[in-house]
Amino acid sequence: MTQPRELILYTTLGCSLCEKAKLEIWPLLTQFGLQLREVDIADNEALFERFSLSIPVVGLGDPTEVCTWPFKKEQLEEWLSKRLI
Template sequence: MSQRALFFYTTLGCSLCEKAKPEIWPLLEKFDLRLQPVDIADDEELTRLFGWSIPVVGLGEVEDVLCWPFTTSELASWLSARLS
């Protein structure tokens, strides 16, 4: 079975996105996820939804996401609630 994706909504030159990655990395193996970057600049709807809040992580439903700022423990709680 292939790993489930943790979508990482970002765009080129996003400095906050770089700050978010160390919060995300420790949880990928724990939850058996792979990080799937999504450039919001490539999608008008994603730009409208997340243009002011990136980085944003989610499991595929754009209505259910976690926006920056978040800590590793906050992300772990968010993931646990959705993956358990």
């Protein structure tokens, strides 16, 4: 059995928009066989520089190819479909 792929949520402590983003993300995890992993951008200088003004941001591992907030479930579903199916 293979491990599910990860959907990375670039976030930071106290990000209220990130909590809203999770509501859009959760329904898609099972559909795409993904596991959510939260990455705090405050722990990585490069990620902080890249995303400090745009979190929440989700990606599949390549921080140069991400889906940025604001997004709705349908928009994220389309973004994921183009990359996973």
